[in-house]
Amino acid sequence: MLRIHNTLAREKQDFTPIRPGEVRMYVCGMTVYDYCHLGHARVMVVFDMVRRWLRASGLRVTYVRNITDIDDKIIRRAVENGESIGALTGRFIGYMDEDAAALGVQKPDHEPRATHYVPQMQDMIGRLEKNGLAYRTAEGDVNYAVRRFPGYGRLSGKSLDELRAGERVEVDTGKGDPLDFVLWKAAKDAEPEEVKWDSPWGRGRPGWHIECSAMGCTLLGETFDIHGGGQDLQFPHHENEIAQTEGATGKRFVNTWMHNGFVRVDDEKMSKSLGNFFTIREILKVFDAEVVRFFILRAHYRSPLNYSDTHMNDARLALTRLYTALKGVPPGAVDVDWSLPHAQRFKAAMDDDFGTPEAVAVLFEMANEANRGNPALAVQLRALGGVLGLLQRDPQEFLQSGPAQAGGGLSEAEIAERIQARLDARKAKDYAEADRIRKALAEAGVLLEDGPGGTSWRRA
Protein backbone atom coordinates (compact mmCIF):
# COMPACT_ATOMS: atom_id res chain seq x y z
CA MET A 1 0.00 0.00 0.00
CA LEU A 2 1.45 3.31 -1.10
CA ARG A 3 1.55 6.01 1.52
CA ILE A 4 2.13 9.65 0.65
CA HIS A 5 2.81 12.64 2.86
CA ASN A 6 -0.10 14.95 2.26
CA THR A 7 0.69 18.57 3.00
CA LEU A 8 -2.99 19.19 3.58
CA ALA A 9 -3.06 16.66 6.42
CA ARG A 10 0.55 17.15 7.50
CA GLU A 11 1.01 13.40 7.70
CA LYS A 12 1.48 10.30 5.59
CA GLN A 13 -1.78 8.85 4.34
CA ASP A 14 -2.76 5.72 2.48
CA PHE A 15 -3.08 6.64 -1.16
CA THR A 16 -6.28 5.55 -2.89
CA PRO A 17 -6.91 6.85 -6.39
CA ILE A 18 -10.29 8.45 -7.01
CA ARG A 19 -10.84 6.25 -10.05
CA PRO A 20 -9.52 2.76 -9.41
CA GLY A 21 -6.31 2.04 -11.28
CA GLU A 22 -5.87 5.60 -12.47
CA VAL A 23 -4.00 8.59 -11.09
CA ARG A 24 -4.38 12.17 -12.20
CA MET A 25 -1.47 14.38 -11.20
CA TYR A 26 -0.69 18.06 -11.73
CA VAL A 27 2.63 19.72 -11.00
CA CYS A 28 3.46 23.41 -11.16
CA GLY A 29 6.20 23.80 -13.69
CA MET A 30 8.36 26.60 -14.90
CA THR A 31 7.92 30.26 -15.65
CA VAL A 32 9.83 30.45 -18.89
CA TYR A 33 11.89 33.64 -19.02
CA ASP A 34 15.27 32.23 -18.00
CA TYR A 35 17.27 29.01 -17.84
CA CYS A 36 16.19 26.31 -15.42
CA HIS A 37 18.23 26.05 -12.24
CA LEU A 38 18.91 23.10 -9.97
CA GLY A 39 15.76 23.81 -7.99
CA HIS A 40 13.73 23.34 -11.14
CA ALA A 41 15.71 20.19 -11.84
CA ARG A 42 14.65 18.85 -8.47
CA VAL A 43 10.94 19.37 -9.14
CA MET A 44 11.20 17.77 -12.56
CA VAL A 45 13.21 14.78 -11.36
CA VAL A 46 11.22 14.24 -8.17
CA PHE A 47 7.84 14.19 -9.87
CA ASP A 48 9.21 12.17 -12.76
CA MET A 49 10.23 9.62 -10.13
CA VAL A 50 6.76 9.80 -8.54
CA ARG A 51 5.13 9.21 -11.89
CA ARG A 52 7.45 6.29 -12.67
CA TRP A 53 6.74 4.69 -9.30
CA LEU A 54 2.97 5.07 -9.71
CA ARG A 55 3.28 3.39 -13.08
CA ALA A 56 5.52 0.65 -11.71
CA SER A 57 2.76 0.11 -9.15
CA GLY A 58 0.40 -0.71 -11.97
CA LEU A 59 -1.48 2.57 -12.09
CA ARG A 60 -2.36 4.48 -15.23
CA VAL A 61 -1.03 8.00 -14.76
CA THR A 62 -2.09 11.21 -16.42
CA TYR A 63 0.62 13.71 -15.65
CA VAL A 64 0.26 17.43 -16.31
CA ARG A 65 3.09 19.90 -15.79
CA ASN A 66 2.18 23.41 -16.81
CA ILE A 67 4.22 26.14 -18.40
CA THR A 68 3.70 29.71 -17.24
CA ASP A 69 4.29 31.75 -20.35
CA ILE A 70 2.68 35.00 -19.26
CA ASP A 71 3.53 37.03 -16.16
CA ASP A 72 5.18 40.26 -15.03
CA LYS A 73 8.72 38.96 -15.20
CA ILE A 74 8.24 37.55 -18.68
CA ILE A 75 6.82 40.82 -19.94
CA ARG A 76 9.64 42.80 -18.38
CA ARG A 77 12.31 40.50 -19.78
CA ALA A 78 10.83 40.55 -23.26
CA VAL A 79 10.67 44.33 -23.25
CA GLU A 80 14.27 44.48 -22.00
CA ASN A 81 15.39 42.16 -24.75
CA GLY A 82 13.34 43.95 -27.34
CA GLU A 83 11.69 40.72 -28.44
CA SER A 84 8.18 39.35 -28.43
CA ILE A 85 6.79 37.37 -25.52
CA GLY A 86 6.32 34.42 -27.81
CA ALA A 87 9.93 34.48 -28.99
CA LEU A 88 11.25 34.68 -25.43
CA THR A 89 9.08 31.95 -23.98
CA GLY A 90 9.49 29.71 -27.00
CA ARG A 91 13.24 29.86 -26.66
CA PHE A 92 13.28 29.02 -22.97
CA ILE A 93 10.75 26.24 -23.39
CA GLY A 94 13.23 24.70 -25.81
CA TYR A 95 16.06 24.99 -23.29
CA MET A 96 13.84 23.53 -20.58
CA ASP A 97 13.04 20.54 -22.78
CA GLU A 98 16.74 19.94 -23.39
CA ASP A 99 17.55 20.13 -19.69
CA ALA A 100 14.69 17.81 -18.75
CA ALA A 101 15.67 15.27 -21.38
CA ALA A 102 19.29 15.29 -20.20
CA LEU A 103 18.14 14.55 -16.67
CA GLY A 104 16.14 11.55 -17.82
CA VAL A 105 12.82 13.29 -17.17
CA GLN A 106 10.09 11.81 -19.32
CA LYS A 107 7.68 14.14 -21.08
CA PRO A 108 4.51 14.81 -19.12
CA ASP A 109 1.28 13.77 -20.84
CA HIS A 110 0.28 17.41 -21.08
CA GLU A 111 2.34 20.59 -20.86
CA PRO A 112 -0.33 23.25 -21.06
CA ARG A 113 0.73 26.82 -21.61
CA ALA A 114 -1.15 29.50 -19.72
CA THR A 115 -1.70 31.61 -22.83
CA HIS A 116 -3.63 28.75 -24.44
CA TYR A 117 -6.16 28.60 -21.59
CA VAL A 118 -7.27 32.18 -21.18
CA PRO A 119 -10.94 31.42 -22.05
CA GLN A 120 -11.04 28.69 -19.41
CA MET A 121 -9.57 31.09 -16.88
CA GLN A 122 -12.15 33.71 -17.77
CA ASP A 123 -14.87 31.15 -17.36
CA MET A 124 -13.65 30.31 -13.89
CA ILE A 125 -13.34 33.95 -12.90
CA GLY A 126 -16.92 34.40 -14.09
CA ARG A 127 -18.08 31.59 -11.86
CA LEU A 128 -16.22 33.08 -8.91
CA GLU A 129 -17.89 36.40 -9.57
CA LYS A 130 -21.26 34.71 -9.73
CA ASN A 131 -20.54 32.95 -6.44
CA GLY A 132 -19.76 36.25 -4.81
CA LEU A 133 -16.08 35.55 -4.29
CA ALA A 134 -14.67 38.06 -6.74
CA TYR A 135 -14.96 41.83 -6.89
CA ARG A 136 -13.76 44.58 -9.15
CA THR A 137 -11.41 47.30 -8.03
CA ALA A 138 -11.33 50.92 -9.03
CA GLU A 139 -8.33 50.16 -11.27
CA GLY A 140 -10.41 47.66 -13.20
CA ASP A 141 -8.79 44.51 -11.76
CA VAL A 142 -10.80 41.57 -10.55
CA ASN A 143 -9.73 40.31 -7.14
CA TYR A 144 -10.50 37.26 -5.07
CA ALA A 145 -12.09 38.00 -1.69
CA VAL A 146 -10.15 35.69 0.54
CA ARG A 147 -12.30 36.30 3.62
CA ARG A 148 -15.34 34.93 1.86
CA PHE A 149 -13.74 31.51 1.33
CA PRO A 150 -14.10 29.61 4.61
CA GLY A 151 -11.20 27.17 4.22
CA TYR A 152 -8.58 29.76 3.34
CA GLY A 153 -5.27 28.94 5.03
CA ARG A 154 -5.92 25.24 5.47
CA LEU A 155 -3.07 24.09 3.22
CA SER A 156 -0.42 26.35 4.69
CA GLY A 157 -1.75 25.79 8.19
CA LYS A 158 -2.28 29.43 8.86
CA SER A 159 -5.26 31.44 9.80
CA LEU A 160 -5.95 34.65 8.00
CA ASP A 161 -5.02 36.64 11.03
CA GLU A 162 -1.79 34.72 11.47
CA LEU A 163 -0.74 35.52 7.98
CA ARG A 164 -0.73 39.17 8.99
CA ALA A 165 -0.28 40.40 5.53
CA GLY A 166 1.26 43.78 5.16
CA GLU A 167 3.90 43.13 7.76
CA ARG A 168 6.60 42.59 5.17
CA VAL A 169 5.04 44.15 2.14
CA GLU A 170 3.14 47.23 1.33
CA VAL A 171 -0.49 46.48 0.76
CA ASP A 172 -1.91 47.32 -2.63
CA THR A 173 -4.62 49.82 -2.42
CA GLY A 174 -7.95 48.71 -3.71
CA LYS A 175 -7.81 45.37 -1.95
CA GLY A 176 -10.61 44.52 0.42
CA ASP A 177 -8.19 42.42 2.44
CA PRO A 178 -4.42 42.56 2.18
CA LEU A 179 -4.38 38.87 1.26
CA ASP A 180 -6.83 39.24 -1.59
CA PHE A 181 -5.14 38.39 -4.86
CA VAL A 182 -5.74 39.32 -8.44
CA LEU A 183 -7.67 37.10 -10.83
CA TRP A 184 -7.71 39.46 -13.79
CA LYS A 185 -5.39 42.38 -14.33
CA ALA A 186 -6.59 45.35 -16.32
CA ALA A 187 -4.38 46.13 -19.28
CA LYS A 188 -1.92 48.98 -18.97
CA ASP A 189 -1.10 51.19 -21.93
CA ALA A 190 2.64 50.52 -21.70
CA GLU A 191 2.21 46.77 -21.98
CA PRO A 192 2.62 45.03 -25.33
CA GLU A 193 -0.55 44.17 -27.23
CA GLU A 194 0.52 40.54 -27.06
CA VAL A 195 -0.48 40.36 -23.40
CA LYS A 196 -3.94 41.85 -23.74
CA TRP A 197 -7.03 39.72 -24.01
CA ASP A 198 -10.62 40.82 -24.30
CA SER A 199 -12.77 39.86 -21.36
CA PRO A 200 -16.06 40.67 -19.67
CA TRP A 201 -14.00 42.92 -17.37
CA GLY A 202 -12.28 44.76 -20.17
CA ARG A 203 -8.93 44.23 -21.85
CA GLY A 204 -6.34 42.64 -19.65
CA ARG A 205 -4.55 39.46 -18.65
CA PRO A 206 -5.00 36.73 -16.07
CA GLY A 207 -3.41 36.72 -12.63
CA TRP A 208 -0.84 34.06 -11.94
CA HIS A 209 -2.76 31.67 -9.71
CA ILE A 210 -5.81 31.20 -11.91
CA GLU A 211 -3.94 29.39 -14.69
CA CYS A 212 -3.27 26.29 -12.60
CA SER A 213 -6.86 26.09 -11.43
CA ALA A 214 -8.18 26.40 -14.96
CA MET A 215 -5.69 24.05 -16.62
CA GLY A 216 -5.93 21.49 -13.86
CA CYS A 217 -9.73 21.38 -14.11
CA THR A 218 -9.73 21.33 -17.89
CA LEU A 219 -7.21 18.53 -18.27
CA LEU A 220 -7.78 16.45 -15.15
CA GLY A 221 -11.30 17.28 -13.99
CA GLU A 222 -12.56 19.38 -11.13
CA THR A 223 -11.30 16.90 -8.56
CA PHE A 224 -8.09 14.97 -9.03
CA ASP A 225 -5.57 12.92 -7.07
CA ILE A 226 -2.21 14.62 -6.70
CA HIS A 227 -1.00 18.17 -7.00
CA GLY A 228 2.67 18.89 -6.50
CA GLY A 229 5.26 21.60 -6.61
CA GLY A 230 8.08 23.22 -4.72
CA GLN A 231 7.65 24.00 -1.06
CA ASP A 232 7.57 27.71 -1.75
CA LEU A 233 4.39 27.34 -3.75
CA GLN A 234 2.47 26.05 -0.75
CA PHE A 235 1.66 29.62 0.16
CA PRO A 236 0.24 31.60 -1.42
CA HIS A 237 0.06 29.91 -4.83
CA HIS A 238 -1.46 26.58 -3.89
CA GLU A 239 -3.61 28.08 -1.17
CA ASN A 240 -5.03 30.40 -3.80
CA GLU A 241 -5.52 27.59 -6.28
CA ILE A 242 -7.69 25.79 -3.75
CA ALA A 243 -9.68 28.92 -2.99
CA GLN A 244 -10.26 29.59 -6.68
CA THR A 245 -11.13 26.09 -7.76
CA GLU A 246 -13.27 25.08 -4.83
CA GLY A 247 -14.84 28.52 -4.79
CA ALA A 248 -15.86 28.04 -8.41
CA THR A 249 -16.83 24.36 -8.42
CA GLY A 250 -17.99 23.78 -4.87
CA LYS A 251 -16.08 20.50 -5.01
CA ARG A 252 -12.92 19.31 -3.40
CA PHE A 253 -10.05 20.26 -5.72
CA VAL A 254 -7.19 17.89 -4.86
CA ASN A 255 -6.88 14.92 -2.52
CA THR A 256 -3.13 14.82 -2.00
CA TRP A 257 -0.78 17.80 -2.00
CA MET A 258 2.92 17.06 -2.33
CA HIS A 259 5.74 19.56 -1.85
CA ASN A 260 9.38 18.93 -2.47
CA GLY A 261 12.12 20.51 -0.36
CA PHE A 262 14.51 23.18 -1.49
CA VAL A 263 17.91 23.00 -2.98
CA ARG A 264 20.37 24.97 -0.92
CA VAL A 265 23.79 26.40 -1.40
CA ASP A 266 25.90 26.94 1.70
CA ASP A 267 22.85 26.13 3.79
CA GLU A 268 20.88 28.92 2.21
CA LYS A 269 17.92 28.51 -0.07
CA MET A 270 18.92 28.58 -3.72
CA SER A 271 16.72 31.15 -5.38
CA LYS A 272 16.61 33.69 -8.08
CA SER A 273 16.04 36.51 -5.64
CA LEU A 274 19.16 35.57 -3.68
CA GLY A 275 21.13 35.20 -6.89
CA ASN A 276 22.89 32.09 -5.59
CA PHE A 277 21.51 29.67 -8.13
CA PHE A 278 23.20 27.31 -10.51
CA THR A 279 21.56 26.61 -13.81
CA ILE A 280 21.23 23.05 -14.98
CA ARG A 281 23.30 23.83 -18.03
CA GLU A 282 26.17 25.18 -15.95
CA ILE A 283 26.19 22.08 -13.81
CA LEU A 284 26.04 19.74 -16.79
CA LYS A 285 29.27 21.23 -18.05
CA VAL A 286 31.01 19.77 -15.03
CA PHE A 287 28.91 16.80 -13.97
CA ASP A 288 27.23 14.01 -15.84
CA ALA A 289 23.45 14.47 -16.05
CA GLU A 290 22.82 11.08 -14.50
CA VAL A 291 25.00 12.05 -11.56
CA VAL A 292 22.75 15.07 -11.06
CA ARG A 293 19.66 12.85 -11.17
CA PHE A 294 21.27 10.42 -8.74
CA PHE A 295 22.27 13.29 -6.45
CA ILE A 296 18.65 14.42 -6.33
CA LEU A 297 17.16 10.98 -5.83
CA ARG A 298 19.52 9.83 -3.12
CA ALA A 299 18.01 12.45 -0.81
CA HIS A 300 14.39 12.24 0.27
CA TYR A 301 12.21 14.55 -1.79
CA ARG A 302 10.96 16.50 1.23
CA SER A 303 14.40 17.10 2.76
CA PRO A 304 16.58 20.05 1.95
CA LEU A 305 19.27 19.22 -0.57
CA ASN A 306 22.62 20.92 -0.17
CA TYR A 307 24.51 21.56 -3.37
CA SER A 308 28.29 21.70 -3.52
CA ASP A 309 31.04 20.31 -5.70
CA THR A 310 32.07 18.01 -2.88
CA HIS A 311 28.59 16.53 -2.58
CA MET A 312 28.26 16.19 -6.32
CA ASN A 313 31.57 14.43 -6.49
CA ASP A 314 30.52 12.13 -3.71
CA ALA A 315 27.43 11.28 -5.74
CA ARG A 316 29.55 10.71 -8.82
CA LEU A 317 31.77 8.24 -6.97
CA ALA A 318 28.76 6.43 -5.56
CA LEU A 319 27.13 6.08 -8.96
CA THR A 320 30.46 4.84 -10.31
CA ARG A 321 30.33 1.98 -7.84
CA LEU A 322 26.90 0.99 -9.12
CA TYR A 323 27.94 1.10 -12.74
CA THR A 324 31.13 -0.83 -11.95
CA ALA A 325 28.96 -3.64 -10.62
CA LEU A 326 27.06 -3.56 -13.93
CA LYS A 327 30.12 -4.19 -16.08
CA GLY A 328 29.59 -7.29 -18.13
CA VAL A 329 25.81 -7.29 -17.79
CA PRO A 330 24.43 -7.99 -21.25
CA PRO A 331 22.44 -5.09 -22.68
CA GLY A 332 18.70 -5.25 -23.07
CA ALA A 333 15.74 -4.41 -20.89
CA VAL A 334 14.74 -6.92 -18.26
CA ASP A 335 11.61 -6.88 -16.15
CA VAL A 336 11.94 -6.48 -12.41
CA ASP A 337 11.42 -9.70 -10.51
CA TRP A 338 9.33 -8.35 -7.65
CA SER A 339 9.47 -11.64 -5.81
CA LEU A 340 13.14 -11.01 -5.06
CA PRO A 341 13.80 -10.00 -1.43
CA HIS A 342 15.78 -6.99 -2.62
CA ALA A 343 12.98 -5.90 -4.90
CA GLN A 344 10.53 -6.24 -2.06
CA ARG A 345 12.60 -4.03 0.19
CA PHE A 346 12.93 -1.55 -2.66
CA LYS A 347 9.17 -1.54 -3.05
CA ALA A 348 8.58 -1.14 0.67
CA ALA A 349 10.91 1.86 0.69
CA MET A 350 9.21 3.46 -2.30
CA ASP A 351 5.73 2.77 -0.96
CA ASP A 352 6.65 4.67 2.18
CA ASP A 353 6.32 8.19 0.78
CA PHE A 354 8.76 7.58 -2.08
CA GLY A 355 11.72 6.65 0.11
CA THR A 356 14.35 6.85 -2.59
CA PRO A 357 17.31 7.06 -0.14
CA GLU A 358 16.48 3.67 1.24
CA ALA A 359 15.65 2.31 -2.21
CA VAL A 360 19.07 3.45 -3.37
CA ALA A 361 20.65 1.76 -0.35
CA VAL A 362 19.05 -1.49 -1.53
CA LEU A 363 20.69 -0.92 -4.91
CA PHE A 364 24.10 -0.75 -3.24
CA GLU A 365 23.46 -3.96 -1.35
CA MET A 366 22.59 -5.61 -4.64
CA ALA A 367 25.81 -4.29 -6.14
CA ASN A 368 27.72 -5.85 -3.29
CA GLU A 369 26.10 -9.23 -3.78
CA ALA A 370 26.53 -9.04 -7.52
CA ASN A 371 30.24 -8.36 -7.04
CA ARG A 372 30.45 -11.39 -4.80
CA GLY A 373 29.54 -13.53 -7.74
CA ASN A 374 25.83 -13.25 -8.42
CA PRO A 375 25.53 -11.88 -11.95
CA ALA A 376 21.79 -12.48 -12.02
CA LEU A 377 21.50 -9.89 -9.27
CA ALA A 378 23.39 -7.38 -11.38
CA VAL A 379 20.73 -7.78 -14.05
CA GLN A 380 18.04 -7.08 -11.47
CA LEU A 381 20.06 -4.18 -10.13
CA ARG A 382 19.86 -2.53 -13.49
CA ALA A 383 16.16 -3.30 -13.80
CA LEU A 384 15.42 -1.76 -10.41
CA GLY A 385 17.63 1.22 -11.19
CA GLY A 386 15.48 1.69 -14.26
CA VAL A 387 12.44 2.21 -12.05
CA LEU A 388 14.19 5.34 -10.79
CA GLY A 389 15.37 6.28 -14.26
CA LEU A 390 18.96 5.33 -13.44
CA LEU A 391 21.59 2.81 -14.58
CA GLN A 392 20.28 2.30 -18.10
CA ARG A 393 23.46 3.23 -19.93
CA ASP A 394 26.28 1.03 -21.10
CA PRO A 395 28.56 0.84 -18.02
CA GLN A 396 31.66 1.40 -20.08
CA GLU A 397 30.18 4.49 -21.65
CA PHE A 398 29.35 5.88 -18.22
CA LEU A 399 32.71 5.02 -16.70
CA GLN A 400 34.63 6.49 -19.60
CA SER A 401 32.52 9.61 -19.81
CA GLY A 402 33.46 12.61 -17.80
CA PRO A 403 33.67 16.33 -17.74
CA ALA A 404 35.08 17.80 -20.89
CA GLN A 405 38.32 18.80 -19.25
CA ALA A 406 38.96 15.35 -17.81
CA GLY A 407 41.24 13.02 -19.67
CA GLY A 408 43.75 15.81 -20.09
CA GLY A 409 42.49 16.24 -23.59
CA LEU A 410 43.43 12.68 -24.48
CA SER A 411 41.32 11.12 -27.18
CA GLU A 412 40.19 7.54 -26.87
CA ALA A 413 42.62 6.57 -29.64
CA GLU A 414 45.51 8.16 -27.75
CA ILE A 415 44.48 6.35 -24.61
CA ALA A 416 44.31 3.05 -26.47
CA GLU A 417 47.73 3.72 -27.94
CA ARG A 418 49.29 4.23 -24.53
CA ILE A 419 47.59 1.21 -23.10
CA GLN A 420 49.14 -0.85 -25.89
CA ALA A 421 52.56 0.67 -25.23
CA ARG A 422 52.20 -0.27 -21.59
CA LEU A 423 51.14 -3.79 -22.49
CA ASP A 424 54.26 -4.14 -24.65
CA ALA A 425 56.42 -2.90 -21.80
CA ARG A 426 54.79 -5.36 -19.43
CA LYS A 427 55.34 -8.19 -21.83
CA ALA A 428 59.01 -7.23 -21.92
CA LYS A 429 58.91 -7.13 -18.12
CA ASP A 430 59.86 -3.48 -18.28
CA TYR A 431 57.69 -2.63 -15.30
CA ALA A 432 59.32 0.75 -14.75
CA GLU A 433 58.18 1.86 -18.20
CA ALA A 434 54.74 0.28 -17.72
CA ASP A 435 54.26 2.10 -14.44
CA ARG A 436 55.47 5.35 -15.94
CA ILE A 437 52.82 5.14 -18.66
CA ARG A 438 50.13 4.30 -16.19
CA LYS A 439 51.14 7.16 -13.92
CA ALA A 440 51.09 9.60 -16.80
CA LEU A 441 47.61 8.48 -17.75
CA ALA A 442 46.46 8.76 -14.14
CA GLU A 443 47.67 12.32 -14.07
CA ALA A 444 45.55 12.92 -17.14
CA GLY A 445 42.55 11.52 -15.26
CA VAL A 446 42.55 8.09 -16.85
CA LEU A 447 42.67 5.05 -14.56
CA LEU A 448 43.72 1.66 -15.85
CA GLU A 449 42.42 -1.64 -14.61
CA ASP A 450 44.13 -4.88 -15.53
CA GLY A 451 41.57 -7.65 -15.62
CA PRO A 452 41.38 -11.18 -16.89
CA GLY A 453 39.92 -9.90 -20.17
CA GLY A 454 42.66 -7.35 -20.68
CA THR A 455 43.20 -3.78 -19.60
CA SER A 456 40.26 -1.43 -19.37
CA TRP A 457 40.19 2.25 -18.49
CA ARG A 458 37.85 4.77 -16.97
CA ARG A 459 37.83 8.41 -16.06
CA ALA A 460 38.89 9.28 -12.55
Added chain:
RNA sequence: GGCGCGGUAGCAAAGCGGUUAUGCAGAGGACUGCAAAUCCUUGUAGGCCGGUUCGACUCCGGCCCGCGCCUCCA
Protein backbone atom coordinates in the same frame (compact mmCIF):
# COMPACT_ATOMS: atom_id res chain seq x y z
C1' G B 1 6.10 38.61 15.98
C1' G B 2 3.08 34.17 13.94
C1' C B 3 3.30 29.23 11.71
C1' G B 4 6.22 25.01 10.24
C1' C B 5 10.58 21.73 9.51
C1' G B 6 15.10 19.86 11.18
C1' G B 7 19.58 18.85 14.47
C1' U B 8 22.43 11.15 13.22
C1' A B 9 29.34 9.01 13.06
C1' G B 10 35.18 12.86 9.16
C1' C B 11 31.40 14.17 5.03
C1' A B 12 26.52 12.96 2.97
C1' A B 13 22.01 10.53 4.16
C1' A B 14 17.80 6.84 5.86
C1' G B 15 14.79 3.54 8.60
C1' C B 16 13.75 1.96 13.36
C1' G B 17 11.32 1.36 20.85
C1' G B 18 15.68 -3.78 21.81
C1' U B 19 18.95 -6.97 16.17
C1' U B 20 24.94 -4.17 10.31
C1' A B 21 21.23 1.26 7.14
C1' U B 22 23.70 2.84 2.77
C1' G B 23 27.55 5.75 -0.04
C1' C B 24 32.20 8.55 0.06
C1' A B 25 36.58 9.16 2.94
C1' G B 26 40.01 6.45 6.73
C1' A B 27 42.59 1.82 8.86
C1' G B 28 44.07 -3.49 8.33
C1' G B 29 43.96 -7.89 5.17
C1' A B 30 43.10 -10.87 0.43
C1' C B 31 43.92 -10.48 -4.79
C1' U B 32 47.84 -7.95 -8.20
C1' G B 33 54.70 -7.71 -11.02
C1' C B 34 53.01 -2.93 -8.82
C1' A B 35 48.29 -0.78 -9.10
C1' A B 36 43.05 -0.13 -9.94
C1' A B 37 38.51 -2.52 -9.26
C1' U B 38 36.48 -6.14 -6.14
C1' C B 39 36.02 -9.00 -1.64
C1' C B 40 36.81 -9.58 3.86
C1' U B 41 37.59 -7.03 8.60
C1' U B 42 37.21 -2.34 11.02
C1' G B 43 33.87 3.15 13.38
C1' U B 44 30.86 1.86 20.92
C1' A B 45 26.68 8.27 15.57
C1' G B 46 22.17 10.29 17.09
C1' G B 47 22.24 18.93 20.00
C1' C B 48 21.31 19.51 25.59
C1' C B 49 18.12 18.37 30.02
C1' G B 50 14.25 15.76 32.03
C1' G B 51 10.09 12.06 31.58
C1' U B 52 7.57 7.36 29.92
C1' U B 53 9.61 2.22 29.45
C1' C B 54 12.55 -3.79 31.47
C1' G B 55 14.94 -1.02 27.43
C1' A B 56 14.93 5.32 23.41
C1' C B 57 18.67 7.84 18.30
C1' U B 58 13.50 6.20 17.78
C1' C B 59 7.68 8.24 22.12
C1' C B 60 6.48 12.87 25.47
C1' G B 61 7.94 17.75 27.59
C1' G B 62 11.42 21.81 28.07
C1' C B 63 15.76 24.30 26.36
C1' C B 64 19.60 25.57 22.73
C1' C B 65 20.91 25.93 17.61
C1' G B 66 19.90 25.95 12.27
C1' C B 67 16.49 26.51 8.30
C1' G B 68 11.90 27.63 5.73
C1' C B 69 7.14 30.19 5.01
C1' C B 70 4.30 34.67 6.31
C1' U B 71 6.49 38.98 -0.68
C1' C B 72 7.88 37.08 -6.84
C1' C B 73 10.39 32.31 -6.35
C1' A B 74 10.60 24.98 -7.78
